[in-house]
Amino acid sequence: xxxxxxxxxxxxxxxxxxxxxxxxxxxxxxxxxxxxxxxxxxxxxxxxxxxxxxxxxxxxxxxxxxxxxxxxxxxxxxxxxxxxxxxxxxxxxxxxxxxxxxxxxxxxx
Amino acid sequence: xxxxxxxxxxxxxxxxxxxxxxxxxxxxxxxxxxxxxxxxxxxxxxxxxxxxxxxxxxxxxxxxxxxxxxxxxxxxxxxxxxxxxxxxxxxxxxxxxxxxx
Numbered sequence: 140x141x142x143x144x145x146x147x148x149x150x151x152x153x154x155x156x157x158x159x160x161x162x163x164x165x166x167x168x169x170x171x172x173x174x175x176x177x178x179x180x181x182x183x184x185x186x187x188x189x190x191x192x193x194x195x196x197x198x199x200x201x202x203x204x205x206x207x208x209x210x211x212x213x214x215x216x217x218x219x220x221x222x223x224x225x226x227x228x229x230x231x232x233x234x235x236x237x238x239x240x241x242x243x244x245x246x247x248x
Numbered sequence: 249x250x251x252x253x254x255x256x257x258x259x260x261x262x263x264x265x266x267x268x269x270x271x272x273x274x275x276x277x278x279x280x281x282x283x284x285x286x287x288x289x290x291x292x293x294x295x296x297x298x299x300x301x302x303x304x305x306x307x308x309x310x311x312x313x314x315x316x317x318x319x320x321x322x323x324x325x326x327x328x329x330x331x332x333x334x335x336x337x338x339x340x341x342x343x344x345x346x347x348x349x
Contacts, residue, residue, distance in 0.1 A: 166287050167259040167323040170337060177331040184333045187340075193291045197337075221259075221323035245336045 151244065152185050152200060154237035158229040159199045159206035161213050162190075168221030169195040172213035179212040180205035188243040194224060198240055203230045255334070256296040256303035258310045258324040259287070265319035266292040272313035277302035283341035291322065295338055300328045 152158075159182065163169045166189065176182055182201035189195050199209055207228050214226040229236065256279065260266050266284075274281060279298035286292050296306055303326045311321050327334070339345070 165259045165291050165322050166285055166293050167257040167325055170255075170257060170334060171325045171327060173337065174327050174331050174334055177333055184336060187337045189285075189287060191288045193287055193289045195287065220325045245333075 151241045152237045154232040154234045154240075156200040157203040157206040158232050158236070158240065159201070159210040159213075160196060160225070160227045160229070161210060161217060161223070162194055162196045162225040163217045164193050164195075164222035164224060166195045168217035168223065169197050171220055172217040172223075173197045173199075175216040176209035176213035180209040182206055182209045184245055186240050186243040187245050196243075198243075203228070253329065254298060254300040254303040255282070255327040255330045255338070256298070256307040256310075256325075257293060257327070258307055258314075259291060259293040259322045260314050260319055261290045261292075261322065262319070263292055265314045265317060266294055268317055268319075269310035269314050269321075270294045270296075273306035273310040276309040277306040279303055279306045281343065282338060283343050284346065285341040293341075295341060300326065 161172045176199050182199040182205050185200050186198040210228050217223045279296040279302050282295040282297050284294050307324050311324050314321050
């Protein structure tokens with residue numbers, strides 16, 4: 140898929156793909172985990188949320204296998220430099236979950 | 249923001265330590281301050297960019313500066329050739345958008 144095409148098809152996440160989540164204490168491990176996830180497998184960064192009380196969550200979407208591989212690598216990376224509080228792979232989230240994720244859409248200014 | 253060659257990140261508790269670290273980082277090596285974020289509850293991060301070695305030297309001296317003051321560094325990392333999509337996160341903390349007009 141070309142970069143330009145990806146740029147044009149920015150759209151809401153409806154839970155059509157698997158969802159991968161990583162939550163860390165502080166944003167440095169979260170950014171490091173994002174970088175490793177994006178490099179490890181064919182996943183797309185969809186959301187980033189500073190929840191408060193130092194918790195930061197990053198979310199990626201893609202095929203279940205790609206998301207599983209990415210989350211595994213990202214969680215290890217985050218734990219190696221900081222505190223990982225949670226990691227999860229949701230294979231087939233219900234559309235309502237997609238709506239919650241879309242509230243923190245990375246492409247929305 | 250053009251794609252950074254490397255990204256250096258450092259996170260500590262309190263603005264005093266973070267400012268000291270940012271000062272040390274930028275005096276140590278040829279790095280550029282990208283942004284700053286008040287994560288929450290006293291956690292504050294600074295982001296710099298430059299060559300990989302410059303970022304490594306800068307982050308090291310930033311960590312040393314905080315330790316010299318008796319502060320605690322929560323996490324620090326250097327990301328060589330960061331994935332372009334990371335900019336989607338980092339641009340939110342770019343100084344350009346934080347500074348008063």
